Amino acid sequence: MVSLDQPLLIVTDLDGSLLDHHDYRWDAASEWLARLKQNQIPLVICSSKTAAEIIPLQKKLGIAGSPFIAENGARIVLEAEERRSEGQGHAYLALCQQLKGLQADFRFTGFHDFSDVEVSRFTGLTLAEASQSRQRDASEVVLWRDDAARLDEFRAALHQHGLALTQGGRFWHVMPEGCGKGHALQTLQQHLARREGITRTTIGLGDGPNDVPMLECVDYAVVIKGFSKTPVILTRDDEENVYHTAHVGPEGWREGLDYFLAQPD
Ligand SMILES: [Mg+2]
Structure with a gap:
């Protein structure tokens, strides 16, 4: 069992994990968010969302300035930073050019090909959020x-x-090889260990197949019940350190932390 008194690091997916799959709310997780903050336990977002989407969300969650992993691991933000500028990164635009070539052989549409209005329509995001989701740096x-x-x-x-x-x-993500959520988390942990001089015990929470590399490399893994037809299958053999939740979304998120973290009193 893990205790709130030891140096911990919580790593979490957003959609379908900390955030509700449908309305993006996190009410059920609020109590734990406050408790983590009170105990100065960093909460690292590890998401397919862009930096432009994650930074305002961090403010709402009360964790502004924390390091995070964006675009499924294709972008790691270690220090608090404001976005350099609006718009899309060079690496992203080069990637879109490569994908354009493949559209002759395969039928698919990328976020680059859509407008903010279209993305807003099929994701349920507001227009401003859709625009942030299209400000990409390294993946499509x-x-x-x-x-x-x-x-x-x-x-x-x-x-x-x-x-x-x-x-x-909801979608497929194309990114450079060798930079999934697992690799990104290892890079982030090495950076934190150097800066703090301690190695934190990690608890990871995720609900989708893209979370598998992250859930394989954390000390304790919470597999949140998801909507994806593709099941989350881990190959690690320490079953006692893996917990599958009965609830979905933020309720499952709360359930997972309740399971692994000793309750005060
Ligand atoms: Mg998810």
Whole structure:
């Protein structure tokens, strides 16, 4: 069992985990958020969302300035920083060019091809949020319109360009190979350990297949019950350190921390 008194680091996915899959609320998790803050336990967001989406959300969650992982691991933000500028990064625009070439062979649409209004319409995000979700730095979100059986072929084609495909909650994500949530978390942990001189025990929470690399490398893993048809399957053999929740979203998030963290009194 883990105690709130030891040096901990909580790593969390957002959609379907800390945030409700449908309305993006986190009411059920509020009590734990306050308790973590009170105990000075850092909460690291590890999400497919962009830095432009995560920074305002951190403010609302009361964790502004904490390091975080964006775009499924393709972007790591270690120190508090305001976004350099509005708009899209160079690496992202180069990636979109590569994807454009592949659209001759496969039917898919990327966020780059959509407008803010279209993204807002099919995600339920507000127009401002949709715009933030399109301010990308290093990875692309893809709506797959081709036969599901052709995904392997698409994967192979991406590999030719040094790119990898990951399944998110609603979409597919294309990013450079070798930079998923797991790699990003290890980089972030090394940075924190150097800065603080201690190695924190990690508890990770996630609900989707894109969380698997992160859930494999944390000390304690909370697999939140999800909506994805693809089950979250971990290969780690320390079953006692893995907990599967009965609840979905923030209720499951709360349930997972209740399970691993000793309650005060
Ligand atoms: Mg999720």
